[in-house]
Amino acid sequence: MEVRTRFAPSPTGFLHIGGLRTALFNFLWSRKNNGKFLLRIEDTDKARTVPGALENIVQTLKDFHLNFDEELYLQSERLEVYKKYAEELVANGHAYYCFCMQERLEQLRKRQQDQKQPPKYDKYCLTHQEDPSEPHVIRLNVPADKTIRFTDVVHGEIAVSSNDLDDQVLLKSDGFPTYHLANVVDDHLMQISHVIRGDEWIPSTPKHVLLYSAFGWESPQFVHLPLLLTKSRKKLSKREGDVAVKDFLEQGYLPEALLNFVALLGWNPKTEQEIFNLRELVEQFSLDKLNKAGAVFDLEKLEWLNGVYIRSLKVEDLFARISPYLVKAGFEIDKYPKEFLLRILFLEQARLKKLSEIGDRVKYFFDDPQYDPQLLIWKKTDKKIILDSLQKLQSFLQTLPQEKFTGQILEEEIKKFIEIEKLKTGEVLWPLRVAISGLEASPGPFEIMDAFGALSNGKEVVLKRLSAAAEKLF
């Protein structure tokens, strides 16, 4: 039998991290088995549907190369289908019309809760039918005293008493199906072989199993994934801050890193490999390597992984991806030679955790730095020593032709200069670096000057900053 999986999000918000993982695992399992991966939008709640959410889901999947097969299915376009099947259930006694008003249901629920009874519909309408032209819903007629069993691929056998199940609404009074109906009908009609979804669905799976058998259909394989948790071990949800994939992308997490990271939440390869591209994930993925326990979404490890991916990028590629962030930071990058920009990126590459950090890090390449003069003074030296070293350095660099303004040569020349002048390395390099970067922590002075070397006035800029530094010390 062909493996057919689906990702079935509701368009109630932008795709979030948990959804991305669910989509990924469905995708991987289908690809692993040369099967099909479907995208089905479960837009059966008109009130909760968010404009733009559908587009965001489709776009995000595309960003991660999780391409779906067949057409895009929208449940809101299949209303007649669900209605037909709901009526079929009514006809054979597995469901019934319910005319109860919201008010009665609320009272019922309240009474049950006060008596510490589990809230459940009391089947009133099963025996009190009204005019079918009156507004009504269709409810599942859950039989009493039955044990409902199903096998979950990750959890094993799960058994529940039908007495603990409520007569779930299948078709709402507005003619829309509820999740339970639409999901079961579509999974059957679309011949889904594996239902891979979050653990939060385990409690409603028995209802689904009941539906499959009421229709006389075979159930698919159920694969419930461990929940993604916040640091406080609560289910990751849209409410809790930045979980929209879009936000991560905008902060400059690379899709490859995000995907790699999310793949390792609730799944592991049973080897010590940690870095995976999509192809490798397809190769190594299997359902028996799935975990049962919920996994905390740990931002620190994501940052590390993102750094790994950033470092592995070719500078040209990094440039392509990061230039929007440079523009956003206000740098007019098209006024600078590309070589200059590439050199800057090359030296920041190992330091970046997220692309969005680039603006702050490279400011000093575009604007003269502002800093406290005290910063120029290295360790236990004093103002006088530093000023002296700065002035000597200045006149020395003055004599160097612009062609010699490349990292390699500069390093040799300056080290030679230090030796001849009998200065300490730190006395020269520290203030030099601070003078040109304005920073306590930055790339090395030779690297920075090397980058400036790609500018026609590079030497000029460096010398100007050196004399500005000397002036600050007066």
Added chain:
RNA sequence: GGCCUCAUCGUCUAGCCCGGUCUAGGACGGAUGGUUCUCAGCCAUCAAACCUGGGUUCAAAUCCCAGUGGGGCUGCCA
């Protein structure tokens, strides 16, 4: 409250199914040292966990039971 479910370092996890090789392995984060003017990177070292209690067994992280703790669900939401 009821039902379901989970339980190894702070976090992601390996080991558990098929008990001994586990003085419990890896990674992130942390600490320390090396490279070095600083930071990052890289390299090295260290600290850090089998929820508790019973059983079964010569032997239990691994099997069984109970407890505890966490989480999920309990809507004409998905």
